[in-house]
Amino acid sequence: MKSQLSKAILSAVAVCFSFSIAQAVPAIENDLVRFAKSGNSDKVAQVVVLFENERSSSFPERYDSRGVVRFLRWRAERAFDRLEKHLAQVEGGDQVRLDGFRWINNSVAAMVSPAGLKALAKAPNIDRIYLNGRITYMRGQSWGHPSSTYLTNTLSGNDWPYSLRDIGIDKLHAEQPSINGSGVVVGSMDTGVDGNHPGLKGKVLAFYDAGKDKLTDPYDLDTHGTHTCGTMVGGDRANAKFGVAPGAKLVSTAALQNYGAMLKGMEWLLDPDKNPSTADFPRVVSNSWRSDGAPDQELFYRAISAWEAAGITVVFSAGNAGPRDETITHPHEHPYVIAVAATGEDGKVTKFSSRGPAIFQGKKVQKPDVSAPGDKVVSSVPGGKMEAMSGTSMAAPHVTGTVALLLQVNPKLTPADIRKVILTGAQPVDEAGNTIGQHVWSKTYGMGRLNAFEAVKMAAGVAKNFYAATHFVRSAFAFTELSEQMVSANPRMEADDFGKEINLENTKWVQAWDIWSDY
Amino acid sequence: MKQSALNFCVLAFIAALTVIGANTWAQTPSQSTASQNPYEVEGTYDQANQDLILKLTEVVENMNACDLVVTSQTYVNNPHKLSLKLESDFCPIDKVGHRSASVKWHLPMSLRGSGEIILEVNGEVLGRIVFGQHGSLLLTHL
Numbered sequence: 001m002k003s004q005l006s007k008a009i010l011s012a013v014a015v016c017f018s019f020s021i022a023q024a025v026p027a028i029e030n031d032l033v034r035f036a037k038s039g040n041s042d043k044v045a046q047v048v049v050l051f052e053n054e055r056s057s058s059f060p061e062r063y064d065s066r067g068v069v070r071f072l073r074w075r076a077e078r079a080f081d082r083l084e085k086h087l088a089q090v091e092g093g094d095q096v097r098l099d100g101f102r103w104i105n106n107s108v109a110a111m112v113s114p115a116g117l118k119a120l121a122k123a124p125n126i127d128r129i130y131l132n133g134r135i136t137y138m139r140g141q142s143w144g145h146p147s148s149t150y151l152t153n154t155l156s157g158n159d160w161p162y163s164l165r166d167i168g169i170d171k172l173h174a175e176q177p178s179i180n181g182s183g184v185v186v187g188s189m190d191t192g193v194d195g196n197h198p199g200l201k202g203k204v205l206a207f208y209d210a211g212k213d214k215l216t217d218p219y220d221l222d223t224h225g226t227h228t229c230g231t232m233v234g235g236d237r238a239n240a241k242f243g244v245a246p247g248a249k250l251v252s253t254a255a256l257q258n259y260g261a262m263l264k265g266m267e268w269l270l271d272p273d274k275n276p277s278t279a280d281f282p283r284v285v286s287n288s289w290r291s292d293g294a295p296d297q298e299l300f301y302r303a304i305s306a307w308e309a310a311g312i313t314v315v316f317s318a319g320n321a322g323p324r325d326e327t328i329t330h331p332h333e334h335p336y337v338i339a340v341a342a343t344g345e346d347g348k349v350t351k352f353s354s355r356g357p358a359i360f361q362g363k364k365v366q367k368p369d370v371s372a373p374g375d376k377v378v379s380s381v382p383g384g385k386m387e388a389m390s391g392t393s394m395a396a397p398h399v400t401g402t403v404a405l406l407l408q409v410n411p412k413l414t415p416a417d418i419r420k421v422i423l424t425g426a427q428p429v430d431e432a433g434n435t436i437g438q439h440v441w442s443k444t445y446g447m448g449r450l451n452a453f454e455a456v457k458m459a460a461g462v463a464k465n466f467y468a469a470t471h472f473v474r475s476a477f478a479f480t481e482l483s484e485q486m487v488s489a490n491p492r493m494e495a496d497d498f499g500k501e502i503n504l505e506n507t508k509w510v511q512a513w514d515i516w517s518d519y
Numbered sequence: 520m521k522q523s524a525l526n527f528c529v530l531a532f533i534a535a536l537t538v539i540g541a542n543t544w545a546q547t548p549s550q551s552t553a554s555q556n557p558y559e560v561e562g563t564y565d566q567a568n569q570d571l572i573l574k575l576t577e578v579v580e581n582m583n584a585c586d587l588v589v590t591s592q593t594y595v596n597n598p599h600k601l602s603l604k605l606e607s608d609f610c611p612i613d614k615v616g617h618r619s620a621s622v623k624w625h626l627p628m629s630l631r632g633s634g635e636i637i638l639e640v641n642g643e644v645l646g647r648i649v650f651g652q653h654g655s656l657l658l659t660h661l
Contacts, residue, residue: 191612222585224612256611289611290583317613320582329613352582352615391582393613 026126028117029295035131036117041095044111046132050298051079051106052125063414068310069276076103082125083108092119104267105302109260130295132260160241162345163231163373167398168453169244172405173237179456181245181404183411186232187269187282187312189262189289190225192254193218194382197226199234199242205249206272210265211257221254223381227389228288230380231397232404242379242386244401244452247408251282259294266303270310283407284313284418286400288393290329300331308336313415315340315400317392318368319354325443326357328367333358338419339367341446342374342395348433349444350375353392356443368446369419370426372398402452406459413459423447425455558640560658564650569626571650575605575640576619584616585609592622596629599636601648 028036035045054075060067080101087093095116101108109132112120120129160170172179185205195204195218207218220226233250234243251272255265273280285307291300307314318339319329332339332354342353349371358367374395376388403418413421426448428439439447557579563572577587591604605620630636635649638658650656 222612224585224614227614256609258609262611288613290613291611320613320615389614389616391584391612391614391616396613 026121026123027128028121029129029131032117032129032131036114036121039114041113041115044113045117047110047112047117047120048130048132048295048299049083049108049110049120049126050128050130050296051076051083051108052127053106053302054079054125062309063311065279065281065310066276068306069271072106072270072306073103073276076101076106076108079106079125080108083120083123086123087119090119090122092116096120102263102267104270104306105263105299107263107299128296128298132295161378163377163394163398164241164244166343166347166373167244167402167450171453172456176456177237179405179408180237181233181248181401181408184245184248184284184404184407185282186245186248186250186400186404187285188225188229188232188250188252189255189265189269189285189287190228190252191222191256192220192225193229193250193252194220194226194380196384197230197234197380197382198384199230199240199380200226200250203233203248203250204229204252206251208251208253208255208265208268208272210253210255210261210268213264218252219254220382221257223387224256224288224389224393225252225254226382227377227379227387228286228393228397231377231394232286232401234380244398245404245408248401248404256289259291259299262289262291263299263303266300266307270307270312281310281312283311284315284400284403286397287314287316288391288396289317290319290332292330294330297331301334304331304334304336308415311415313403313418314338315396315403317374317396318342318356320352320391320393321354322349323351323353323355325355326359327354328356328358329354333360333365333367335360335365336415337367338369338399338422339446340374340392340396340399340450341368341371341444342390342392343371343433343445343449344373344375347449350390352390353395353444356446366441366446368444370399370422370447370450371395371445372450374398398452399450402450402455405452405456409456409459421455421458422450425451425458427451427454557643558645560638560645562648562656562658564654564656566652566654569631571624571626571648572621573624573638573648574619574621575603576617578617580615581618582615583610583612584614584618585612587618587620589620589622592624594624594627596627599630599634600639601636602639603641605641 032045032047035043060071080098084098087096092115095113096119097111099109099111110120120126164170193200193204193207195201195207204218207216209216229250229252230242232243233245233248235241236246251269253265253268255262269285270281291297294300304314314337316332316337316339318332318341319327321327321329328339331337342350344350353374354368356367357364359365372395374392375390377390377394378386378388381387399422402422406413406418406421428436428448429442429445430436430440431442431444433445441447557577558575559578561574565572585608587605588608589603590606593602594600595602601624603622607618633651635647638645638648647659648656649659
């Protein structure tokens with residue numbers, strides 16, 4: 001018995017020792033190890049280096065947006081400087097060409113020879129090194145847009161579309177027509193937006209083409225971005241009823257071009273004017289995309305953590321990989337994400353909508369969080385037209401628009417507050433989509449169907465004095481208690497850092513380098 | 520009796536020819552659609568510019584639907600055959616729909632005015648495209 005105990009202790013010490021050794025050496029993928037061993041000085045590889053996130057005594061307060069941006073920039077610059085100094089001192093360091101850095105996730109791109117890669121791997125502050133592949137095929141001739149059976153060419157109409165009716169916008173408008181998202185800026189991380197669409201004209205405050213790295217007049221590389229933006233802020237409440245928060249404004253980035261551009265877009269949204277002293281970022285960002293196939297989800301996890309820490313509510317589509325269980329796509333499993341499933345006109349979840357639970361850091365987490373209309377949703381497309389589209393892509397912007405309504409009612413809500421209000425305000429349903437009286441998390445609907453009307457009432461209740469003059473009353477049930485209970489049931493990080501505590505011990509590395517480009 | 524039966528057959532034959540002819544060449548404006556797995560093909564013959572414009576849409580719905588990209592376009596003169604290679608590009612969006620690609624081809628001299636070509640996509644022959652002098656166009660299955 002004693003000997004068994006000794007063995008166990010020794011094993012534990014050995015495991016701890018080997019773990020500490022492993023932590024000291026950056027993880028390098030096998031292809032790069034072979035490249036380093038080849039010793040061929042004529043060869044050059046493009047790599048992405050993920051720095052370790054060091055803890056710092058100058059860590060800013062959570063939701064101190066300007067402090068967060070300044071801190072992230074400072075940390076990345078310091079890591080970059082440390083790496084430069086290291087490379088100046090080691091053999092082979094002159095065979096590394098550093099090529100800019102992404103402060104949002106503390107990483108840098110570089111060109112290296114085999115000797116340069118060995119020098120890089122010896123740096124004291126590196127967590128991981130990835131091969132940075134490029135698109136090798138030529139782009140052919142292609143134009144035009146996907147056809148749609150449900151094409152309509154009109155913006156006008158007195159009827160509320162099912163997508164707005166289902167989440168209670170008609171009721172909200174009847175009771176409080178002034179609650180339309182006014183004064184709130186929402187963000188779109190998508191294919192761009194047609195700023196000249198009649199339903200969106202004058203609503204786009206800033207536009208960034210992340211692929212070309214420049215601010216331009218808004219345009220859409222596809223139709224997808226204009227559609228999701230329309231669902232968030234498009235139209236009005238009179239003749240063009242299709243946006244959840246038509247009074248809100250928009251900042252948009254055409255970022256869904258490659259993973260490098262996507263990270264650039266995420267960084268831009270956190271500091272659009274590139275001046276950390278101004279809090280000019282959107283309060284909520286809509287994301288109708290997935291990152292399956294990216295070299296490592298940690299690159300996106302860190303960016304999501306940074307958004308949330310700065311005070312941005314992060315909304316994502318849950319994915320279109322249903323109807324099997326555990327099909328939530330990346331990076332929607334991140335605890336800071338509000339992952340949205342898609343329902344149809346009958347209020348039932350669609351077949352394609354991804355089902356939970358999801359896996360995060362090797363543990364099951366409750367995703368999706370909530371469901372919203374995502375089947376044949378009519379919204380704007382480039383050229384002044386309207387079109388019906390389907391997908392969880394269409395569901396997520398309903399939640400984003402609702403967040404804009406909440407922030408109009410109570411601008412002081414934090415992302416954590418908003419999450420509570422959205423989930424608590426949702427219409428509880430069972431696994432089959434039948435209305436029930438109590439919130440029970442479901443792998444298909446999350447905490448239930450989005451109810452913007454109820455959520456706004458709750459936000460108004462939270463802002464005690466804000467709506468003293470209105471006939472809104474605080475929700476009858478114990479808001480705080482219930483929401484705390486739900487959030488504790490939905491595992492999340494108590495983050496005091498920006499992704500530092502997110503390790504990747506169980507992350508599967510995916511070989512998809514050919515689409516990782518333009519960092 | 521024999522004569523009347525013969526007359527009936529002749530009339531029926533002429534009527535059948537009329538219907539077939541109407542279906543084949545009376546297609547103005549110059550558009551036609553043919554449906555066959557895996558693509559639905561829409562075509563337009565722009566006689567003024569001698570361009571053939573095709574749109575190919577996948578019949579099967581895709582869970583991450585972006586436009587398809589024409590990565591290669593090859594024409595073989597004998598027999599007249601247009602070969603296209605369609606591929607999906609980087610597509611992270613969560614939109615459900617039918618992926619499609621379009622191609623605009625300036626016709627070679629030998630095919631201007633009227634002609635018939637075989638359409639091949641990703642190594643699979645989809646059918647024939649027949650276009651005529653009045654801008655008419657017909658897509659047929661093989």
